[in-house]
Amino acid sequence: MQSMSDYYSAIQLRSDRWSALREASVALTRAGKAKGSEAQIKKINTLFDSLAPIEAYWAFPGVQAFDHIRRQFEHQNYQDAAYAIQRVARGLATGAYRRRHVPLERGTETDDHEDEAIQSLEARALAKPYFEVMIVDDVNEHQERWLKSNFARMRRMEDPFHYETVVVPSLQDALIGVLFNHNIQAIVVRPGLIMESKIELSILTRYLNRAGGINMIEALSPEDYGPELCRLIARVRPELDAYLVTDRSVEDIAGLDLGICRRVFYNQEDFLELHLNILRGVQARNKTPFFTALVEYSKQPTGVFHAMPISRGKSISRSHWIQDMGAFYGPNIFLAETSATSGGLDSLLEPHGPIKEAQELASRAFGSKQTYFATNGTSTCNKIVVQALVRPGDIVLVDRDCHKSHHYGMVLAGAQVVYLDSYPLNEYSMYGAVPLREIKHQLLQLKAAGKLDRVRMLLLTNCTFDGIVYNVERMMEECLAIKPDLVFLWDEAWFAFARFGPTYRQRTAMNAANTLRERLRTEDHAAAYAAQQEELKDADEEVLLSTRLLPPPGSRVRVYATQSTHKTLTSLRQGSMIHVNDQDFKGEVEASFHEAYMTHTSTSPNYQIIASLDVGRRQVELEGFEFVQRQVEAAMAMRRAISTHPLLKKYFKVLAAGDMIPEAYRESGVTSYYDPEQGWTDIWDCWEKDEFVLDATRVTLAVGGTGWDGDTFKTDILMDKYGIQINKTSRNTVLFMTNIGTTRSSVAYLIEVLVEIAKELDELLDDASMMEKRGFEKRVSNLMHDLPPLPDFSRFHDAFRTDQVTSEGDIRSAFFLSYDEKNCDYLELDGSIKEAMESGDDVVSASFIIPYPPGFPILVPGQVVSKEILSFMRALDVSEIHGYRDDLGLRVFTQKALKQQARTNAARLKLNDARHK
Secondary structure (H helix, E strand, C coil): CCCHHHCCCHHHHHHHHHHHHHHHHHHHHHHCCCCCHHHHHHHHHHHHHHHHHHHCCCCCCCHHHHHHHHHHHHCCCHHHHHHHHHHHHHHHHHCHHHCCCCCCCCCCCCCHHHCHHHCCHHHHHHCCCEEEEEEECCCCHHHHHHHHHHHHHCCCCCCCCEEEEEEECEHHHHHHHHHHCCCEEEEEECCCCECCCCCCCHHHHHHHHCCCCCCCCCCCCHHHHHHHHHHHHHHHCCCCEEEEEECCCHHHHHCCCCCCEEEEEECCCCHHHHHHHHHHHHHHHHCCHHHHHHHHHHHCCCCCCCCCCCHHHHHHHCCCCCHHHHHHHCCHHHHCCCCCCCCCCCCCCCCCCHHHHHHHHHHHHHCCCEEEEECCHHHHHHHHHHHHHCCCCCEEEEECCCCHHHHHHHHHHCCEEEEECCCEEHHHCEECCCCHHHHHHHHHHHHHCCCHHHEEEEEEECCCCCCEEECHHHHHHHHHHHCCCCEEEEECCCCHHHHHCHHHHCCCHHHHHHHHHHHHCCHHHHHHHHHHHHHCCCCCHHHHHHCCCCCCCCCCCEEEEEECHHHHCCCCCCCEEEEEEECCHHHHHHHHHHHHHHHHCCCCCCHHHHHHHHHHHHHHHHHHHHHHHHHHHHHHHHHHHHHHCCCHHHHCEECCHHHHCCHHHCCCCCCCCEECCCEECCCHHHHHHCCEEECCCEEEEECHHHCCCHHHHHHHHHHHHHCCCCCCECCCEEEEECCCCCCHHHHHHHHHHHHHHHHHHHHHHHHCCHHHHHHHHHHHHHHHCCCCCCCCCCCECHHHECCCCCCCEEHHHHHHHCCCHHHEEEECCCCHHHHHHHCCCCCEECCCEEEECCCCCCECCCEECCHHHHHHHHHCCCCEEECCECCCEEEEECHHHHHHHHHHHHHHHHHHHHHHC
């Protein structure tokens, strides 16, 4: 039996323990008094011991039922105990307890067809959703039964939901419970709660640490435990509802921050009012205004006289040749297909009804001030934000490795671009993220050159494709210390799920923005800022780079996040959102944002995508915590399985934080989330402190040890042979991304496939000749050691720069200069380009050059080709290089075009200077 240190999650531990208990109890009943039964009895007792503290946090089967099963076993009623254990294990595995009472006594069997797991989607949709309510009060067993029975008496047939209650005694237990039990949707905090838990278990202590590393304040008086608990739960699961029962006066309560508390009940709770409020609170999250409106519209009899033959499915049902399409998709998708904005529906471009309400609910769920839906992907979202905020000539600091839509957005906006270099991971042919020191250096350089007033935006990717996550709060804090009105655009295309995991949430743009806004208003911050300003008087750049700078109290928090909802949450493809937390949005940006939104948004948006965004938001508010937790569990299980398997370790390596983040950026010292000797690392500490952390849900596997490069391993082995799909590789790695749909079975299948591949390699090498083995070793060496260094951004050519002092360049002029073929020529990598560089001429790219992988531009229009970039391009062995033509070579500007552009640029700058004077 695995030890508790082998488990990252208590939920996973609980599930496995019940399964093991079922197997052991069945084996015992079959063996009877046979030899070996004593060992079986000892094993079962051990399993009961490990489950006992955990079961206190769940309503099913409940502590009383669990204790009853254990007493049956202790009294040697093995058949009865085994039966009850089987019912519990099956109920947990299938989710049957969520929709009906699961009897545990023999002779009370129900049909297995009622199990949720094997019911149709239609049948499950008709069932009342189930959740659990946690009551926090230090009561005895009799009082607990009284509390539960009072809530049970409030149930009515017309209630839209069904819930059960679980009682815990302390503030610590409540925190552990909401982090452990994903079924909890509401908390009732009563005046009798105590501070500390009586349960001591390492895995539960780890859960308490994830509540924010909270150090309980001993000086806190018992009357403050309830309000404090509401505040603490707001930090870790802000989507929940809390109801505070107190005997304190109205005056005492009125001025307190009560976190997620929806209502206060005085002296003695009214169970009916509590019941109704609990249902109303869950209903507020369950509401899907646009999806509901679309469903109702699909039921209406209509006459279709608009521009969509497919509406109501008419063009399909009348066809003799495309009936298979109708059979495949079913009728509902066509009944709900329309271009109408009336009849209960709404316009995405000018929402006033259900779409507007759906966006407001999404704003609440993701912690923004405004949220906007998009139906053509995050590429469009990026361009909308850039166009709304950036004016021609504004300086924008851009992560060079960001998605290509940002680069094209800079072209459209006419920005002066300062490209920021990420730290390289040459060993794995990938980049990390942009260090804070590099960003501060660029801002201070621009300030010294008198250009800080022109700096508009900082644009970064969080998290990166490979899973590097910024310390968002610290990044914005220190940048605002230099430029107090800087606008931040965080591309969180791959990070939508992060809002719903307590560890992950702290590094999301919206959470950090809210935290900053709150802190900047405090007197403590104002005092700390004044003290630091006095300390840093006359400080040079090196001191400023080495100091954690504080922003002035008057800084404007201006934060935007673009999110590919469809990539990590439930949404149809291209369903995305823009989240806004900008203090100047209403006064400065709203009108331009509206125009940019109109520019890039289709006038015929897909209603199915909008409805899926609405439903996806409902899902994460009600079960996002559970799904994200299971996603992380699956990834952690994958990491552990590969790292500890003796055969897999020969050919594969799971890249850990120590491999992908240099030591200088890991203040916590954490190098790996799992160590075979020590078990799991509590990652809260590094997620709270470190400059960069690694998203555990992305598992980067080094495959160079197999002799196959990443692209070959992806296509020829994983996809063609085993049907495993991935979409990110480097020269010697492949990336496995888990998501909220990843199951433990999927992980098990992947491990089986990797083991099979490793066995085949073993057999191949065992039978190989000496020359074949040398050939294999050479391929491995080429993939793992003989790697070209990753190039930094070189520079913009002088024809596209304002001066030689700072590095910004006019990417728009370069982009459109290439439209005239007379300005361009083609040079071959292994021929004419080398000759041109050796002659002393600058070779300047006329287009974006984007190899896949890594999938971002290594050259942009107007950029000078350096020797390092040329060497890197020669060493590339990828199947796609967008912008490069094998038959002609690299598209570059002619020397004549560059000279003419230089004259044009000089004249423009001179005119601008004259206007300025």
